[in-house]
Amino acid sequence: MSERLRVGIAEIKFGRAPEVLVTYGLGSCLSITLYDPRTRTGAMAHTLLPTPRPGQAETRPGKFVVSAVAAMLAELPALGAASRNLEAKLVGGANMFESLALAKGDLIGERNAQAAREILAKLGVPLAAEDTGGNFGRTAELVLETGEVRVRSLRGAEKCRIL
Numbered sequence: 173m174s175e176r177l178r179v180g181i182a183e184i185k186f187g188r189a190p191e192v193l194v195t196y197g198l199g200s201c202l203s204i205t206l207y208d209p210r211t212r213t214g215a216m217a218h219t220l221l222p223t224p225r226p227g228q229a230e231t232r233p234g235k236f237v238v239s240a241v242a243a244m245l246a247e248l249p250a251l252g253a254a255s256r257n258l259e260a261k262l263v264g265g266a267n268m269f270e271s272l273a274l275a276k277g278d279l280i281g282e283r284n285a286q287a288a289r290e291i292l293a294k295l296g297v298p299l300a301a302e303d304t305g306g307n308f309g310r311t312a313e314l315v316l317e318t319g320e321v322r323v324r325s326l327r328g329a330e331k332c333r334i335l
Contacts, residue, residue, distance in 0.1 A: 174317070179203075182235035184217040184243055187316050188251055194313040198264030200281035202237060202304070203312040204288055205261045206244050206297065207319045208253035215244040216314050221280070222287035237287040245295065260297050261321045261335050262288050263312040265304035281305065301335035 179185045179195040187193050189212035195203050198218070207214035217240035224236050233239040245255060265285035285304040292299050303310065303323045311324040321335040 174315075176313075179216045179218050181218050182220055182232045184215060184234040184240055184247075186213070186215045186244075186247055186251060188213045189316040191316050192313050193316070194311070196311045198310045198312060199266050199268040200264070200284065202265045202281070202284040202288060203263040203310075204237065204240055204244070205263075205312075205314045205321055206241075206248060206253075206258050207261070207314065207316070208248065208257045209259070209319050210254070210257050211252040212316055212319075213248065213251040213253045214314055214316050214319070215248055216312070217241075217244060219284060219288075222283050237284055238291050241288070241291050241295065241297075245297075255297075258297050259300040259319070260288075260292050261300055261314075262302035262304050263310055263321060263323050263335070266306050266308060266310070268307060268309070303333060303335060 174190040174192045176192045193216040195218040204217045219237045222237045233243040265281040267281045313322045323333045
């Protein structure tokens with residue numbers, strides 16, 4: 173049986189096969205996974221916001237998309253991962269209260285996903301897959317044995333999707 177490591181809100185966890193990294197309750201929050209298929213090592217972050225406010229101290233790098241990606245890239249080599257082998261997957265970034273968001277014009281889930289796409293492209297990390305947007309919550313788990321990201325949601329008949 174694989175050990176399941178829970179990734180809480182604003183946290184980053186690292187692991188290697190046969191471990192499974194899992195995060196629950198992704199609404200507008202975004203899960204970012206980085207995975208090295210050669211070493212079967214990876215990381216998962218459960219981020220809340222795209223970037224900190226100007227002047228805001230980053231005491232928890234997992235809270236923000238940009239600092240989470242940087243922290244994962246800095247730590248993964250200690251597990252044997254090579255940055256040239258990494259691939260990313262995104263889950264979450266929903267707009268849970270569409271009517272409120274549309275009235276204010278601030279779609280935080282969409283901003284989270286866009287910030288992740290931009291920082292990954294800037295750093296040269298390929299985005300292999302994503303399950304983002306919509307107006308429903310998700311749970312994501314990174315299976316480090318295979319690199320699969322399993323996405324569970326309660327939308328319609330689809331209960332589990334594999335990225």
